[in-house]
Amino acid sequence: MANQQVDLALAFLQAQPRAAARILEQQSVERVADFLSNVPHTYGANVIGQFLPQYSARLCKLLAPNVAAGLLSEMNVSLVAAIMRHCSEELSTQLLGLLPEKTRLACWLLLTYAEDAVGAWMIANVSTLPDDFDVGEAQSRVKSDQGTVDFGAMLVVDRERHLQGLVDLPALMRASRNTPVVAVMQRSSDTLPARTALPAAAKHPLWADRDSIPVANRNQQLVGLLRHVDLRRGLEQISSHIAAPESADPIAGIYATYGKSLLALFETVSDLASTETGKRN
Secondary structure (H helix, E strand, O other): OHHHHHHHHHHHHHHOHHHHHHHHOOOOHHHHHHHHOOOOHHHHHHHHOOOOHHHHHHHHHHOOHHHHHHHHOOOOHHHHHHHHOOOOHHHHHHHHHHOOHHHHHHHHHHHOOOOOEHHHOOEOOEOEEEOOOEHHHHHHHHHHOOOEOEOOEEEEEOOOOEEEEEEEHHHHHHOOOOOEHHHOOEEOOOOEEOOOEHHHHOOOHHHHOOOEEEEEOOOOEEEEEEEHHHHHHHHHHHOOOOOOOOOOOHHHHHHHHHHHHHHHHHHHHHHHHHHHHHHHO
């Protein structure tokens, strides 16, 4: 029965992280930290991503450093940077030092920008293709690259990292291997300056038909990609007031119906983990 309870709690964390976050917030921050210490990082990270960064920073202070770093390493880097802004300098330095190198470097880059700037919320690890590649080389790069791909397309840059255009991945994979990448590329140099304020960035006309926009530094060099979902998250973070939704909130309905039962279920997971720890000691 205990294993079934654990499986049910984890399934809910995975399927409804926002609802789980709201339920957990009914507990003390110490109990939440204890619970998150006893669930797999991939599940806990989904929930932490739903908390406000200030609250997540409080959790990180209570968690063992290796546990906090494990959870953060599973999260979007822009969210990690937002949380680091609310940690003490000592704690943020310690946690950053425990993160994977790629995550750590990307996070440091985001932290150089003001919290309300595009650069603070962009994805820094973006997959790109050099404009002097042929299709065969590009196909090999796509298969081996682990960076973030822009909405089913790859960004093409010159050797100075200036954006030249985008290439559709299906079109790239169908093209002849000896064809130059620029021959199958859609030319575009549209970017958002990294230091643009988020409210101004929200008005960019490219959002009409794009889910993400490339980001460039003051030298017009590509430094990342801003997704609209991260733009909205950033605007919520810097806003002093978040308007209530006009329609009924389905998450509130979940909590009203099942909140106490799920909270008891989450407490059971922590109690079981504590019991197992006691037995080992």
